[in-house]
Amino acid sequence: xxxxxxxxxxxxxxxxxxxxxxxxxxxxxxxxxxxxxxxxxxxxxxxxxxxxxxxxxxxxxxxxxxxxxxxxxxxxxxxxxxxxxxxxxxxxxxxxxxxxxxxxxxxxxxxxx
Amino acid sequence: xxxxxxxxxxxxxxxxxxxxxxxxxxxxxxxxxxxxxxxxxxxxxxxxxxxxxxxxxxxxxxxxxxxxxxxxxxxxxxxxxxxxxxxxx
Amino acid sequence: xxxxxxxxxxxxxxxxxxxxxxxxxxxxxxxxxxxxxxxxxxxxxxxxxxxxxxxxxxxxxxxxxxxxxxxxxxxxxxxxxxxxxxxxxxxxxxxxxxxxxxxxxxxxxxxxxxxxxxxxxxxxxxxxxxxxxxxxxxxxxxxxxxxxxxxxxxxxxxxxxx
Numbered sequence: 001x002x003x004x005x006x007x008x009x010x011x012x013x014x015x016x017x018x019x020x021x022x023x024x025x026x027x028x029x030x031x032x033x034x035x036x037x038x039x040x041x042x043x044x045x046x047x048x049x050x051x052x053x054x055x056x057x058x059x060x061x062x063x064x065x066x067x068x069x070x071x072x073x074x075x076x077x078x079x080x081x082x083x084x085x086x087x088x089x090x091x092x093x094x095x096x097x098x099x100x101x102x103x104x105x106x107x108x109x110x111x112x113x
Numbered sequence: 114x115x116x117x118x119x120x121x122x123x124x125x126x127x128x129x130x131x132x133x134x135x136x137x138x139x140x141x142x143x144x145x146x147x148x149x150x151x152x153x154x155x156x157x158x159x160x161x162x163x164x165x166x167x168x169x170x171x172x173x174x175x176x177x178x179x180x181x182x183x184x185x186x187x188x189x190x191x192x193x194x195x196x197x198x199x200x201x202x
Numbered sequence: 203x204x205x206x207x208x209x210x211x212x213x214x215x216x217x218x219x220x221x222x223x224x225x226x227x228x229x230x231x232x233x234x235x236x237x238x239x240x241x242x243x244x245x246x247x248x249x250x251x252x253x254x255x256x257x258x259x260x261x262x263x264x265x266x267x268x269x270x271x272x273x274x275x276x277x278x279x280x281x282x283x284x285x286x287x288x289x290x291x292x293x294x295x296x297x298x299x300x301x302x303x304x305x306x307x308x309x310x311x312x313x314x315x316x317x318x319x320x321x322x323x324x325x326x327x328x329x330x331x332x333x334x335x336x337x338x339x340x341x342x343x344x345x346x347x348x349x350x351x352x353x354x355x356x357x358x359x360x361x362x363x364x
Binding site: 019022023025026029030031032034035037038039041042043045046047063064066067074077078080081084085088094095097104106 | 276295
Binding site for chain 1: 118122125126128129130132133135136142144145147148149151152155156158159162163165166171174175177178181182184185188189191192193195196197
């Protein structure tokens with residue numbers, strides 16, 4: 001029984017580590033701040049949650065890791081939201097092939113009126 | 114008893130840390146560097162979680178929890194700095 | 203009531219962190235939780251009765267598997283776009299409208315949007331609009347974007363938080 005649980009934990013840790021690697025490849029390859037933030041936040045948050053869950057299974061049910069999962073899953077998207085909001089306010093441009101930017105249009109409207 | 118983890122599991126994490134450091138070096142704007150540092154903080158949490166299994170010392174999980182919260186506060190502070198506000202707003 | 207809620211939450215966190223029933227440790231935990239509850243109880247929640255309604259907790263349990271499904275889908279989507287040699291992306295910022303009223307529900311909606319396929323919330327306004335950065339823009343129209351992005355989560359989150 002415990003052998004099976006440890007094996008499942010190892011597989012989950014492996015999947016999480018590979019998702020982390022994918023997120024960081026996205027951080028290098030994608031063209032502007034918002035796309036990088038999007039890819040890396042999604043992949044690294046889910047990857048780290050999977051690593052913590054695999055460690056929870058492998059280490060004989062260490063319940064602290066579930067608390068760590070809650071903290072990572074709450075703080076990752078919030079930090080991403082704060083950074084993207086600050087970058088847009090600081091005037092970081094979108095990629096030049098971007099289709100639409102409603103937020104910039106609305107800010108201009110507020111300034112003109 | 115806690116089983117040992119083979120060292121292979123660390124290699125993708127180390128590679129992704131180097132990719133983050135590349136983005137910190139080459140980032141065209143300071144927002145890119147802030148994103149990379151934030152992601153690096155979450156990767157360190159994964160490292161701490163793997164050390165719980167690699168060396169049978171359970172206090173690494175406490176370090177992981179503390180690192181999560183400190184990284185979150187650091188990211189918020191850097192975002193405030195990027196926005197150009199004072200810190201008490 | 204507010205202080206009681208924060209006391210319960212912090213004491214649960216203490217129990218999970220120490221994971222023992224050794225009773226001096228429990229005593230210290232109760233003491234610290236009482237202090238935290240008295241100091242910060244007014245800041246933690248505004249409507250403490252919601253924590254004790256069983257229906258909301260059941261809806262939260264129903265929400266978690268749906269959220270995990272979309273989260274996995276999002277990761278596979280990002281993996282496909284990142285590993286593709288020509289980077290099939292058309293980024294842009296669109297605007298969606300939410301009808302949720304309370305702040306906690308809006309924050310939960312924004313965080314869910316960040317972790318679901320191809321979208322990331324950039325800004326929240328006071329009158330209920332969310333600006334969403336899409337990695338591939340399907341339609342820049344307000345209603346269609348709302349239909350695509352928001353409507354998966356909004357009914358469940360309304361049951362949970364409002």
